[in-house]
Amino acid sequence: MTQKLLNKTLRIYIVFSVIVLVITAPLFFILTQYVQLVEADEILLLRKLEFEKYNLKTLKTIDLEKWNLWNRDTRIEMKDFATRDNQFSNEFYPNIMDGDEEPYRILRSPIIIEGHPYLLFQRINMIGSEDTMYSLLALFVTILLLMLVSLFIITGKYSNRLWQPFQETLQQLEAYDIGNPSSINYPDTNIDEFRRMNSVIERLISRNLSVYNTQKEFVENAAHELQTPLAVMRSKLDNLMQEDLSLKEAKTIDALNYSIERLTQLNKNMLLLSRIEYDIYSGQENILLNDVLTRQMDFLSEQLTDVKTELLLIEPLTVNANKSLLEICLSNLLVNAIRHNVKDGYMKVIIENGSIKIINTGKAESLDNGQLFSRFSKQDNSKSGTGLGLAIVKRIVELNHWQIDYKFENNLHIFILKFNQQISQL
Amino acid sequence: MKILLIEDEAELAEDIVHYLSDQDFLCEWAKDIGNARGKISQYDYDCILLDLSLPDGDGMEILNELKKLDKTEGVIVISAKENMAVKIESLRSGADDYLTKPFHLAELLARVQALIRRKNFNGSNLIRSAEIEIDLLKKTVAISDRTLILTKKEYELLLYLIGNQNRVLSKGAIAEHLSGDQADLLINHDFVYAHIKNLKRKLIDLGCGDYIKTIYGIGYRWQL
Numbered sequence: 207m208t209q210k211l212l213n214k215t216l217r218i219y220i221v222f223s224v225i226v227l228v229i230t231a232p233l234f235f236i237l238t239q240y241v242q243l244v245e246a247d248e249i250l251l252l253r254k255l256e257f258e259k260y261n262l263k264t265l266k267t268i269d270l271e272k273w274n275l276w277n278r279d280t281r282i283e284m285k286d287f288a289t290r291d292n293q294f295s296n297e298f299y300p301n302i303m304d305g306d307e308e309p310y311r312i313l314r315s316p317i318i319i320e321g322h323p324y325l326l327f328q329r330i331n332m333i334g335s336e337d338t339m340y341s342l343l344a345l346f347v348t349i350l351l352l353m354l355v356s357l358f359i360i361t362g363k364y365s366n367r368l369w370q371p372f373q374e375t376l377q378q379l380e381a382y383d384i385g386n387p388s389s390i391n392y393p394d395t396n397i398d399e400f401r402r403m404n405s406v407i408e409r410l411i412s413r414n415l416s417v418y419n420t421q422k423e424f425v426e427n428a429a430h431e432l433q434t435p436l437a438v439m440r441s442k443l444d445n446l447m448q449e450d451l452s453l454k455e456a457k458t459i460d461a462l463n464y465s466i467e468r469l470t471q472l473n474k475n476m477l478l479l480s481r482i483e484y485d486i487y488s489g490q491e492n493i494l495l496n497d498v499l500t501r502q503m504d505f506l507s508e509q510l511t512d513v514k515t516e517l518l519l520i521e522p523l524t525v526n527a528n529k530s531l532l533e534i535c536l537s538n539l540l541v542n543a544i545r546h547n548v549k550d551g552y553m554k555v556i557i558e559n560g561s562i563k564i565i566n567t568g569k570a571e572s573l574d575n576g577q578l579f580s581r582f583s584k585q586d587n588s589k590s591g592t593g594l595g596l597a598i599v600k601r602i603v604e605l606n607h608w609q610i611d612y613k614f615e616n617n618l619h620i621f622i623l624k625f626n627q628q629i630s631q632l
Numbered sequence: 633m634k635i636l637l638i639e640d641e642a643e644l645a646e647d648i649v650h651y652l653s654d655q656d657f658l659c660e661w662a663k664d665i666g667n668a669r670g671k672i673s674q675y676d677y678d679c680i681l682l683d684l685s686l687p688d689g690d691g692m693e694i695l696n697e698l699k700k701l702d703k704t705e706g707v708i709v710i711s712a713k714e715n716m717a718v719k720i721e722s723l724r725s726g727a728d729d730y731l732t733k734p735f736h737l738a739e740l741l742a743r744v745q746a747l748i749r750r751k752n753f754n755g756s757n758l759i760r761s762a763e764i765e766i767d768l769l770k771k772t773v774a775i776s777d778r779t780l781i782l783t784k785k786e787y788e789l790l791l792y793l794i795g796n797q798n799r800v801l802s803k804g805a806i807a808e809h810l811s812g813d814q815a816d817l818l819i820n821h822d823f824v825y826a827h828i829k830n831l832k833r834k835l836i837d838l839g840c841g842d843y844i845k846t847i848y849g850i851g852y853r854w855q856l
Contacts, residue, residue, distance in 0.1 A: 430712060430713070433712035433714075433732075433733045433734060434641055434644070434712055434733060436733070436734040437641070437644050437712070437734035437735065438641060438644045438647070438734075439734070440734040440735070440736065440737075441643075441644055441647035441648065441734075441737050442643070442647060443802075444647070444651065444736055444802070444805070445647050445650055447800045447850055448654075448799060448800055451847075451850075453848060456848060456849035456850050459850055460802075463802050463803075463804050466734070467804050470734055474714065477714060481715075501814075502814065505817050506817055506819070508785075508823060509817075509818070509819050509820070509822065509823040510819070511822070511826075533816070534816060537814070537816040537817045538816070540817065541816070541819060544819055545819060
């Protein structure tokens with residue numbers, strides 16, 4: 207499955223951000239908690255020092271009961287176990303509002319009052335710090351999300367601009383047709399990679415074009431050079447036919463006639479294919495397809511005895527094209543539908559919706575769509591035909607930016623030629 | 633009738649000269665432009681058959697030469713160039729017809745006859761063969777003064793057969809001739825048989841002799 211580069215980048219961003227969030231959030235939580243604990247401990251120690259400095263010297267054992275009565279967070283308890291040093295702990299005490307247990311930080315430190323050992327008990331309520339921590343966490347997540355969203359927007363917008371030269375080149379390459387080459391307009395860019403790509407494409411295209419042209423010329427010249435020997439063969443046979451021939455000789459001549467005809471047709475198609483793009487076919491005119499098809503179907507049905515033909519002109523269809531090429535294109539499609547038909551089969555041609563539909567009976571299996579329009583890909587063993595007919599059709603279709611589709615439905619072969627342009631016929 | 637053939641391919645030229653001479657044409661052959669120029673300046677022809685790719689230049693030169701000399705010879709270009717632009721250019725330069733190689737000799741003969749008939753317009757528009765009379769202007773056929781109703785294809789077929797009388801025409805040559813500019817739509821030659829059969833029946837029905845001979849395996853011949 208292919209996906210856009212931008213989507214892929216953004217997807218990586220999302221995955222990475224989630225991973226960062228998952229890892230950093232607990233870390234952040236633990237760290238804040240630790241910092242607050244250290245802070246609370248410092249406060250507790252400070253309070254202990256203040257107590258020792260301001261209260262301890264004047265405190266008498268008899269006042270202890272009163273002290274404890276008025277103070278809840280700094281109390282003095284009997285030393286009932288051996289506490290030698292400051293001792294911190296976390297404990298829970300119910301609050302008076304709803305009786306929920308609340309977290310407190312506790313410091314117990316040993317003190318001496320009038321020579322007796324006591325325990326100084328101090329506590330700090332940690333409720334507030336817990337709230338701070340949650341809001342900090344929320345802030346953290348919000349910032350992260352905001353950053354992610356802005357990253358998305360910026361990347362989306364900016365990368366479109368960044369890739370603009372690339373897109374321009376790509377679009378032109380997509381429309382590029384070596385048979386009908388147009389010069390490519392390489393966009394001005396100061397990005398090294400794009401510059402390199404453009405120059406590589408330019409080199410590739412010019413090299414391919416020259417190879418293509420050489421090959422085309424070769425085919426054209428070869429086909430052309432064959433015309434004269436073919437003409438000699440044909441005229442020799444035409445004269446030979448006039449002799450008094452035995453049956454065997456006549457059969458030989460008939461076979462030769464047939465072969466020369468096929469060779470001539472093949473040669474003609476090769477020439478046509480190699481020069482379809484030439485200016486000689488550039489003259490365009492508006493052509494009423496209904497007329498062209500009616501004429502062609504008339505001549506076809508005249509030749510046929512075992513295939514029924516039907517022409518359905520649902521609507522008038524006018525196409526702007528070169529007349530010779532259009533006629534060649536249509537006749538190749540029609541002849542194709544007849545040639546691969548079966549005995550007592552039929553062919554139906556329909557003009558509707560700005561397209562021509564050619565439906566015919568034939569071999570009871572679908573043709574290979576990928577091979578159908580390539581040169582010399584005969585998909586059945588019929589001996590007639592040059593194997594170039596549909597290749598020529600495809601070339602003409604491409605040249606005019608039409609569209610041709612093939613499908614196999616209900617044991618029928620269907621070719622649809624869409625013109626993508628319709629000149630209203632009033 | 634005098635015809636000048638300008639063609640560098642000796643084998644082909646020989647066959648054309650042979651075929652046309654058999655139909656009572658006087659056919660001369662020039663193998664290049666220089667040779668052809670000499671002949672054109674000295675003689676008048678009824679028809680010139682002109683190849684375009686000649687060893688000493690382009691056949692177009694001959695067309696221009698004819699114009700310069702104010703000659704009215706009909707010219708049929710016979711060329712290997714199956715190219716619309718060349719076709720149009722040569723027709724504009726004064727050629728009357730254009731035939732692409734390879735062609736059937738029978739087709740060439742039919743074109744030559746048609747051209748000469750067009751050129752000698754003031755002459756007869758009637759073709760006679762045995763008891764058949766064809767009026768080329770009205771496109772009607774009569775057998776001993778009785779009108780024969782033919783389809784367009786049958787009429788063309790009859791004209792083609794009579795034009796090439798006593799010559800064997802292959803089914804392919806007939807099929808191509810009848811298909812005209814729709815040769816791309818030729819599927820097989822079977823329809824020639826149907827047209828021949830119908831034409832033959834119509835002729836015999838009107839009391840005409842059976843002049844269409846079937847040459848087994850090859851084709852047909854109008855035989856007097």
